[in-house]
Amino acid sequence: MKNYKYKKTNFFVMILLSIFLIISGGFFINKYVFSSAEDDLAAVETNVKDNGTEVLLEKQGTEPIEYSNTDGLNTYTPVSEIPISENPVSEPIITENPVFDSVITENPVNETPVNDTSVIDKALIDNHISEDPELEPSVTGITVSDAPVDKSPATEAVKQEKLIVQTDADYHVIPDKYNTGCSGKLEKVTGTFFAGEIELRESGGKITFDFFYRNKNASGTYVIENYDFSNFGLAFNSEGKVSGKKINIVFNNCKFSTINTMRPSSDVFTYTFNDCTIRQFLGSNSTFNRCKFGDSYSDCIIPFNNIIVNDCYFSNLASNDPAGNGKHSDGTQIYGYSDAMVQNVLFSNCRFEIPAVKTTQSTAAVNACVTLGLEYNNAKNVKVENCILNGGGYTIYATKKYDHLSMTEVYFTNIKVGDAKLFGSIYPSVAENVTFKNVADQDSLYVSSVWYDGGKTHVIVSNDTSKERILRVVTGTTSKEYTIKACLGGSALRYDNFDMSFDEFPFDIDISIDAKKDYVLCFDVTDGIEKQIRYVSFDNKPTYYAVDENTEPILNGASGMYLTEGKCGNDITYTLDKEGTLKIEGKGAIFDYDSKKPAPWSEYATSVVNVELSEGITHIGTQAFRKMINIQSIKLPKTLTKIGSNAFIGCGGLKYLTFYSGVTNIGKYAFNGTKLIKCNYYGSEDEWNSITIEANNNPLLNCERIYESN
Numbered sequence: 262m263k264n265y266k267y268k269k270t271n272f273f274v275m276i277l278l279s280i281f282l283i284i285s286g287g288f289f290i291n292k293y294v295f296s297s298a299e300d301d302l303a304a305v306e307t308n309v310k311d312n313g314t315e316v317l318l319e320k321q322g323t324e325p326i327e328y329s330n331t332d333g334l335n336t337y338t339p340v341s342e343i344p345i346s347e348n349p350v351s352e353p354i355i356t357e358n359p360v361f362d363s364v365i366t367e368n369p370v371n372e373t374p375v376n377d378t379s380v381i382d383k384a385l386i387d388n389h390i391s392e393d394p395e396l397e398p399s400v401t402g403i404t405v406s407d408a409p410v411d412k413s414p415a416t417e418a419v420k421q422e423k424l425i426v427q428t429d430a431d432y433h434v435i436p437d438k439y440n441t442g443c444s445g446k447l448e449k450v451t452g453t454f455f456a457g458e459i460e461l462r463e464s465g466g467k468i469t470f471d472f473f474y475r476n477k478n479a480s481g482t483y484v485i486e487n488y489d490f491s492n493f494g495l496a497f498n499s500e501g502k503v504s505g506k507k508i509n510i511v512f513n514n515c516k517f518s519t520i521n522t523m524r525p526s527s528d529v530f531t532y533t534f535n536d537c538t539i540r541q542f543l544g545s546n547s548t549f550n551r552c553k554f555g556d557s558y559s560d561c562i563i564p565f566n567n568i569i570v571n572d573c574y575f576s577n578l579a580s581n582d583p584a585g586n587g588k589h590s591d592g593t594q595i596y597g598y599s600d601a602m603v604q605n606v607l608f609s610n611c612r613f614e615i616p617a618v619k620t621t622q623s624t625a626a627v628n629a630c631v632t633l634g635l636e637y638n639n640a641k642n643v644k645v646e647n648c649i650l651n652g653g654g655y656t657i658y659a660t661k662k663y664d665h666l667s668m669t670e671v672y673f674t675n676i677k678v679g680d681a682k683l684f685g686s687i688y689p690s691v692a693e694n695v696t697f698k699n700v701a702d703q704d705s706l707y708v709s710s711v712w713y714d715g716g717k718t719h720v721i722v723s724n725d726t727s728k729e730r731i732l733r734v735v736t737g738t739t740s741k742e743y744t745i746k747a748c749l750g751g752s753a754l755r756y757d758n759f760d761m762s763f764d765e766f767p768f769d770i771d772i773s774i775d776a777k778k779d780y781v782l783c784f785d786v787t788d789g790i791e792k793q794i795r796y797v798s799f800d801n802k803p804t805y806y807a808v809d810e811n812t813e814p815i816l817n818g819a820s821g822m823y824l825t826e827g828k829c830g831n832d833i834t835y836t837l838d839k840e841g842t843l844k845i846e847g848k849g850a851i852f853d854y855d856s857k858k859p860a861p862w863s864e865y866a867t868s869v870v871n872v873e874l875s876e877g878i879t880h881i882g883t884q885a886f887r888k889m890i891n892i893q894s895i896k897l898p899k900t901l902t903k904i905g906s907n908a909f910i911g912c913g914g915l916k917y918l919t920f921y922s923g924v925t926n927i928g929k930y931a932f933n934g935t936k937l938i939k940c941n942y943y944g945s946e947d948e949w950n951s952i953t954i955e956a957n958n959n960p961l962l963n964c965e966r967i968y969e970s971n
Contacts, residue, residue, distance in 0.1 A: 422805040425782060425796055430707065433647060436574035436612045437709035437721050437769045442538040442553030443514045447489040456485045459510075466493060472508060472530075473499035480506045486513035491540075494519040503529050512537055519559075522546060524601035526566035545601065549573050555615075560594035560632075565601040575613040577763040578628060591615075591653075592630040597638030597666075608645045614723075614768050615652035616681035617754055629653035635661035635668065635692075642670045649703065651679025651725045651748070655688040659695045668692045673867075676700040679725030680750035681766065687867060689911035689934045691890050698841075698891075700867035705785040706730050706745060708795035709769070718774040720781060720795075724748055724767040730787040735806065736778035742786065743772060780804045824865050829885075833878065837862050841870035841891070850880035853905060860885055867891060874898050881908045883928065890914050899923060899943075904931050906955065917941075918961070922948040922971065929955035937964035943971050 434440065452463040460475050461468050468490055472479050500523040511533045522532060522544030532547040540557040542549075545566035554561035555576040562570065575592040592613040597603045613630035630650040633643060650656045656678050659671065671694060678686040678700065686700070703725040710721045724730050724745040732743045746767050774781075782804065783795035798804060826836040833847030843862055845851065854860045862869065870891045874881075876898045883905035886892070894917035897904075901920065906928030909915060915935040922944025937960040942949055946968055954962065 422807055425780075425793070425804040425806050427796055428793060430794060431796055433610050434572070435649065435707055435709040436551070436553075436572050436610070437723070438553065438574060438576065439719075439721060439769070439771075440710045441536070441551045441572070441574040443516050443536055445487070445514065447487050447514070447516060449489045450493065456488070457483060459483050459485070463493065467496045468493040469496045469498050470510070471498040473502045479508055482509040482511060484511045484513060486515065488512075489516045491516045491518045494521065496521045497523065497530070497532075497544075500527060500530055501525075505529075507531075509533065511535065517542075520544065524565045524598045526601075526604070531567075554592070558590050560591045562593040564593065564595060564603065564606045565598055566604050566606075568606045570608045570611055572609075573611045575611065575615060575630070576768070578615045590628045591632045592628075592650075593632065595631075595633045595640065595643065596636040597640060599637050602638040603633075603635070603640035604642055606640075606643045608648060610647045612649045613651060614679075614681075614725075614763075614766070616749070616763065616766055617653050617683045627654045629658050629688075630656050631673075632658040633660070633668070633671065633695075634658050635666040636663075639666055640668045640671060643668070644672045644674070645676065646672070646674040648675075649677045649679065649707070649725065651703070652681045654683045656682050656686050657700075658688045659692055660688060660690050661692050668694050671695045672698070673700055674698045677703040677725070679703050680727040680748045681725070681754070682750055683754055684751075685888065685911075687888065687890060689888060689890070689913050691913035696891070697867035702726070702864040704864065705787070705792055705794060706732050708732075708783045711781050711795065711797040713777045713799060716776065718776070718778050718781060720772045720774065720783065722770050722772060722783075727751075728787065730785055732772075733784040733786045733791075734772065734774065735782040735784070736774055737780060741774075745770065782806060824868065825862055827861050829861060830878075835862065837865055837869065841868050842873060843869045843871070844873045844875075845878065846875040848877035848879075851878065851882040851885050853882040854884045854887075856884075860887070863887065874901075876900050879903070881905055883907055884910070887911055888913075893917065895919070897921070897924070902926070904928060906930055907933075910934050918964075919943075924952060926953045927955060927958060927961070930957045931955075932961040933957045933959075935960045937961055939965045939967065941967050941969055943969045 450461075450468060454461055458476075459470070459479060461470060462475070463469075470476070495517055506529060508529055509531045512535070514536045515534075516538045518540050520539065520542045522530070524545055527546045530546055534547065534549045534552050536550070537552045539549075539552055539554050539561070541559045541561060541563075542554075543563040545564070545568065547567075548569040548571070549562075550571050550573075552570075552573045553576070554573060555578050557578065561575050561578070562568070578590040578592065592615050593608070595603050595606065608631070615628060615630055617628060630653050631645055633640065657673065657676075659668070659673070661668065671692075673696070676697075676699070680702070686702070687697070705726070706722055706724050708720055708722050710719070712719050718736065720734055722732055722743075722745060725748050727747055727750055729747045730745050732745055734741050734743070748767055777799065779800045779802065780796070780798045782793070785792045785794050796804070822838060824837045824839055827834065829835045829845060830847055830849050830851050832849050833845060833851055835843065835845045837843045854863075866887070866889045868891075869889045870893075872886065872889070872892055872895050874895075874897060877900055878898050879900055880903045881897075881901065884907045885905065886909050887907060888911035889909075890911065890913045892912050893914050895909075895915065897918075897920035899921045900923065902923050902925055904924065904927045908928065908931045910930050910932075911934040912932075913934060913936060915932075916938045918932075918937055918939075919941040920943070922942070940961065949966070949968070
């Protein structure tokens with residue numbers, strides 16, 4: 262019995278010992294195998310604690326926002342900072358990649374080498390950093406939070422690495438106040454002096470160039486640089502008297518008040534302005550590269566012949582005038598002259614930030630970014646392309662004062678329109694032979710210049726949209742998000758007591774990041790849509806970015822075969838393709854729209870050149886095709902019975918209309934602002950007279966009417 266009890270006791274002891282060893286081993290394995298992940302989490306949590314974020318509160322109501330920075334430019338809110346995994350791709354093969362370390366050096370016009378550090382020094386360091394290298398952006402905001410990276414197998418299974426490539430925004434850098442205009446120390450012009458071999462004479466408050474009575478032997482190219490002419494107007498005398506030679510004057514890094522050249526085209530004179538700051542130019546035969554215009558109450562450029570404007574920035578024309586002398590001012594005012602028709606004028610890759618601010622001391626709220634309003638002569642070959650236009654009563658005017666004047670070869674192409682306007686993007690009364698292609702509201706943030714200096718990486722961002730947007734900046738090891746406030750426009754600018762300065766708009770916000778980064782990758786992540794808007798590599802190595810396999814970022818803007826598509830009726834769908842055809846298909850009524858809820862294709866209104874409505878549609882809703890200025894003709898379906906009010910209002914190009922006797926009601930203003938020439942009506946005159954046509958449809962009532970048989 263004792264022996265049996267001993268064996269039984271020993272057996273239970275062995276079982277207990279085995280259980281103890283198993284538990285201890287599991288604890289040992291758990292502690293040492295998973296301690297790395299726990300340590301990572303602890304390190305992140307410690308980092309959050311050690312790097313506590315200061316939270317600044319933005320005042321609510323009508324009181325002005327208080328900023329720690331006196332220039333009032335930095336109006337962003339940090340949202341979150343999330344460390345991201347290191348690049349898992351080890352030592353990738355470096356392929357040819359046209360990446361450069363500063364967007365400022367890009368000069369597609371003059372083919373300046375992208376690594377020209379002298380350009381960086383002048384355009385950036387002297388102009389901004391040298392003034393206050395420790396300048397930090399002021400923030401208004403909410404809490405910044407950090408979180409560990411989830412490196413679990415389940416997470417890695419749905420992640421994939423994407424090679425980041427440059428987009429069009431990286432090759433065609435948007436102008437801003439940091440990468441345009443003069444900088445550094447300039448020599449102040451005080452009177453008559455010589456600039457090299459050329460005599461410049463002060464007379465009547467102007468500095469004059471004369472190549473007929475003086476400088477008679479001048480010929481060829483002369484470079485004048487680093488002068489401040491702002492105390493005087495600049496004029497070129499006796500240009501029309503000089504012949505038999507070629508004279509090109511190049512101004513580099515100079516500052517001007519006003520510049521006045523001859524108006525007709527010239528076979529002798531050409532003028533080039535590089536990196537200059539200019540209040541106003543009036544004349545011809547000139548090229549402008551990376552110039553900054555504005556800070557005045559006058560039109561920036563009044564062009565006549567042979568004007569090329571590349572990579573220039575127009576700003577601050579409709580803000581508060583302390584002297585109470587505010588007046589009408591445009592980014593460019595193009596009207597022609599008695600002896601000089603407007604001809605060969607090009608604006609390319611320019612940015613106009615000219616909010617129609619209705620202040621208590623200025624009447625400049627009626628301005629525009631581009632006013633092509635012929636008064637004295639015709640216009641031919643005028644192009645505005647690849648530009649951002651933001652501001653004005655209407656942002657674009659393309660009209661004429663008198664019927665005998667004409668426009669030919671006038672194009673607005675690839676234009677983004679901002680929200681800082683009172684009434685609309687395009688003045689409805691558009692002249693004939695004016696073409697708008699891909700003109701749409703700005704739909705995302707944009708980042709202009711990016712550079713490193715003074716221990717900080719600078720990212721310049723602007724928001725031209727009516728919506729508060731979120732910017733994500735990825736810099737190798739961290740990802741940080743900022744909320745950029747919305748741009749004011751429309752009714753927000755109409756109140757008589759509304760008084761604000763240009764600097765209070767969310768333009769050219771300087772986001773400073775400590776230390777130099779290998780690269781800067783920017784996304785607009787508003788509404789959960791990740792759209793790449795800027796990429797700059799400082800080390801010229803390939804950059805990979807981890808994304809969810811089901812939420813791949815939009816790397817090159819709009820994707821797919823349609824600009825937009827969706828639903829516009831209970832049983833009606835629409836598509837707008839990149840060729841400008843808006844196709845609406847289904848049965849029943851198209852929804853009614855208004856200014857607060859516009860038609861879903863309205864932001865592409867000027868891109869629409871053709872509208873196709875399928876049989877089965879019975880009702881066109883209010884404001885459905887408002888301001889589609891490039892539609893010239895439209896055929897309405899046989900099933901249509903009603904056209905809503907304002908349905909085609911402002912369709913300034915609409916000349917030809919076809920519809921059937923089934924239509925019984927046409928709402929007020931349905932065809933107001935159109936230019937109907939002919940209406941083909943499939944029905945009898947009696948059926949026409951039975952239609953209820955409400956007020957303000959004169960273009961429809963007065964055009965030629967042809968009765969067709971069904």
